[in-house]
Amino acid sequence: MNRRQLLGLGLGGSSSLFLGGCALNGLSAAVGDATQPLNERIEALLQGQGKVPEFRPDKVEPAALLVNSFNGVPRLDPERYRLQVKGLVGRPLSLDLGALAALPQHTCVMRHVCVEGWAAVVAWSGVRLADVLRLAQLSPLGGYLLIDSADSYFESWDLASALHPQTLLATHMNGAPLPAANGAPVRLTAPIKLGYKQSKWVTGLRVTAQLGERRGTWEDQGYEWFAGL
Amino acid sequence: MAHTSARQPHHPLWTRAFHGFNLVVLLVMAASGLQIYNANPVFGGRGGAVVPELFTLGGWLAGGRDWHFGFMGLYALNLGLWLALLVQRRRRRLGELGDLTALKASASAPRRRLSAHRIVYTLMLIVLAFSLISGLAMYKPAQFWWLTSLFALAEPLGVTSWQMLRVSHLATIPAMVLLVLAHVVLSWRVGGLRLLRAMTL
Numbered sequence: 217m218n219r220r221q222l223l224g225l226g227l228g229g230s231s232s233l234f235l236g237g238c239a240l241n242g243l244s245a246a247v248g249d250a251t252q253p254l255n256e257r258i259e260a261l262l263q264g265q266g267k268v269p270e271f272r273p274d275k276v277e278p279a280a281l282l283v284n285s286f287n288g289v290p291r292l293d294p295e296r297y298r299l300q301v302k303g304l305v306g307r308p309l310s311l312d313l314g315a316l317a318a319l320p321q322h323t324c325v326m327r328h329v330c331v332e333g334w335a336a337v338v339a340w341s342g343v344r345l346a347d348v349l350r351l352a353q354l355s356p357l358g359g360y361l362l363i364d365s366a367d368s369y370f371e372s373w374d375l376a377s378a379l380h381p382q383t384l385l386a387t388h389m390n391g392a393p394l395p396a397a398n399g400a401p402v403r404l405t406a407p408i409k410l411g412y413k414q415s416k417w418v419t420g421l422r423v424t425a426q427l428g429e430r431r432g433t434w435e436d437q438g439y440e441w442f443a444g445l
Numbered sequence: 446m447a448h449t450s451a452r453q454p455h456h457p458l459w460t461r462a463f464h465g466f467n468l469v470v471l472l473v474m475a476a477s478g479l480q481i482y483n484a485n486p487v488f489g490g491r492g493g494a495v496v497p498e499l500f501t502l503g504g505w506l507a508g509g510r511d512w513h514f515g516f517m518g519l520y521a522l523n524l525g526l527w528l529a530l531l532v533q534r535r536r537r538r539l540g541e542l543g544d545l546t547a548l549k550a551s552a553s554a555p556r557r558r559l560s561a562h563r564i565v566y567t568l569m570l571i572v573l574a575f576s577l578i579s580g581l582a583m584y585k586p587a588q589f590w591w592l593t594s595l596f597a598l599a600e601p602l603g604v605t606s607w608q609m610l611r612v613s614h615l616a617t618i619p620a621m622v623l624l625v626l627a628h629v630v631l632s633w634r635v636g637g638l639r640l641l642r643a644m645t646l
Binding site: 240241242244245247248250252254255259262263264268269277282326327329331332333334335407434437438439440444445 | 484
């Protein structure tokens, strides 16, 4: 075999490897299933209960925050809006925007990271999700939080992440009331999770002991469930 | 023996297995990485040009992430083991300052090629380690914020640390392609087809 023949063989071999790559696409989910449990365990271990460092307020990048929507933009009437909190709680709640505004307000200037690869620094303000869950007298039997949205987007979180001090039910973005496209009147935000975990137009919170069949709109399509940052 | 030609020399099995394994893991990481790239091109964002499907692995974003994060642990272990074995028993393959001098001044062509090859080999390890570090900084920017903030050095020029991270993590692919090409060419000069077969068969 001379050098030219070998080169041909190499090119042929590598292109068949790429063709093999197409057949390998069918194995993606199996690779994920085999490796995600360990990865998620490590992610949960890495994630402390303390705050992660925040950005200076002047670092926000409003233009960099792209809008992704699963099912259009639902318009919610602020007057009729209620946040339902139920499940494993001692005191189920139905909170209007006034009740949320009466709780302690917090701001978190964080990097909002999308699974697609882009990121934007955003200042989210609102109440701590932990404060709402404590107000509802969260049961020690609770392990997961299911989040329903007005556009039928669905999410589920581990409670440790939900109780993180920087996990907010945000009503404001970059100092102004939350725009409809970004989840008005109430959305979930946290610097410790990828963007698709941060549901917009949140209308219902349910505390459960176990995860059900449905783990999330995108998770059920193949995205990671823990999705920690 | 079916072979009629002169006896074909072989590298030890573990060397060949390791070498082949490296290649497979790198191809998986690069192809699945390019699949992730296509979800939001680093250059141009949503309107940017995407990588042809031929070079991607996973089929769509979640599939690409399955492969990329499924193999990252293997990749890190592999690289760690490789480095440990090199330092332990093959230290002479690593480049050193003398190689730069030899490259410039040595009258012997084989000596210059050996020096070039040691530098290429060492650069490969550095690029691979860098891909691991920049990948970790992007995978866990909240938990490893200190790692991510190292990439803020171009902020005075208007390049955010996130964009810097994305560009530098991506840049490890073309860097490795060039280094692997140099490695193949230099190996060919040393042993040609015989060496290639000794290393793969």
